[in-house]
Amino acid sequence: SQELEQSPQSLIVQEGKNLTINCTSSKTLYGLYWYKQKYGEGLIFLMMLQKGGEEKSHEKITAKLDEKKQQSSLHITASQPSHAGIYLCGAREGTDSWGKLQFGAGTQVVVTP
Amino acid sequence: NAGVTQTPKFQVLKTGQSMTLQCAQDMNHNSMYWYRQDPGMGLRLIYYSASEGTTDKGEVPNGYNVSRLNKREFSLRLESAAPSQTSVYFCASRQQGWGNQPQHFGDGTRLSIL
Numbered sequence: 001s002q003e004l005e006q007s008p009q010s011l012i013v014q015e016g017k018n019l020t021i022n023c024t025s026s027k028t029l030y031g032l033y034w035y036k037q038k039y040g041e042g043l044i045f046l047m048m049l050q051k052g053g054e055e056k057s058h059e060k061i062t063a064k065l066d067e068k069k070q071q072s073s074l075h076i077t078a079s080q081p082s083h084a085g086i087y088l089c090g091a092r093e094g095t096d097s098w099g100k101l102q103f104g105a106g107t108q109v110v111v112t113p
Numbered sequence: 114n115a116g117v118t119q120t121p122k123f124q125v126l127k128t129g130q131s132m133t134l135q136c137a138q139d140m141n142h143n144s145m146y147w148y149r150q151d152p153g154m155g156l157r158l159i160y161y162s163a164s165e166g167t168t169d170k171g172e173v174p175n176g177y178n179v180s181r182l183n184k185r186e187f188s189l190r191l192e193s194a195a196p197s198q199t200s201v202y203f204c205a206s207r208q209q210g211w212g213n214q215p216q217h218f219g220d221g222t223r224l225s226i227l
Contacts, residue, residue, distance in 0.1 A: 031213035042218035
C-alpha cells in the first residue's frame with residue numbers, strides 16, 4: 001500500500017513568519033489532498049492537486065505537487081493564529097480506488113504571538 | 114448546512130460492551146467511509162461503502178462491522194469493545210464519479226474503552 005510521510009511532525013512558528021510542510025509518497029500520487037484539523041473537530045478540505053507541477057493557492061496557503069508526482073508541499077505565508085492546527089495530506093490509492101485515501105500522520109502547527 | 118453528522122460525540126464503554134456509531138450525510142453522496150485516528154498514526158480506513166448496498170474492508174477492519182442503511186446513513190458497530198479500540202472515529206462522504214472529488218468529514222466520535 002501507499003505510504004505517506006509528513007515532515008516535520010510539528011513546528012512552532014512566530015506570527016507573521018512563513019512555514020512549509022512536506023508530504024512524500026512511496027508511490028506515484030494520483031490525487032493529493034490537503035486537510036486541516038483543529039483540536040476536537042473534523043477535517044476541513046483545503047486543496048487537491050492532481051497534475052505534476054500543479055500549484056494552487058487559497059488566501060495565504062499555497063500547495064504544490066512536484067513534477068514526478070511523489071511529493072507535495074504546503075506553504076503558509078505570514079502565518080496567523082488562525083493557521084494553528086494539524087495539517088494532513090491524503091493520497092488516492094491508484095486511479096480506480098473508490099476514492100479511498102491513505103493519510104500521513106499529520107503536522108501540528110503552533111503559531112505564537 | 115449540516116454536511117456529515119456523527120453521533121454520539123463522546124462515549125465511554127467497558128471492555129466487552131457493544132456500541133453503534135452513527136453517521137449521516139445530507140449531500141447526496143454515493144460513497145461513505147469510516148476512519149479511526151490514533152496519535153502519531155494519522156487516519157486509517159476501517160470500512161468503506163462505495164455506493165448504497167455495498168461495503169468493503171479497509172486497512173483495519175478487525176473488530177468492527179458496518180451497515181449502509183440507505184444512501185444517507187452508514188453505521189459502525191463494535192460488537193465486543195476492547196481497549197485497543199479507544200480512538201477518535203471519523204465518518205466521511207464523497208461524491209463518486211468523474212474527477213477527484215474530496216471527502217467531507219464529520220466532527221468525530223471520541224470513544225474510550227475501559
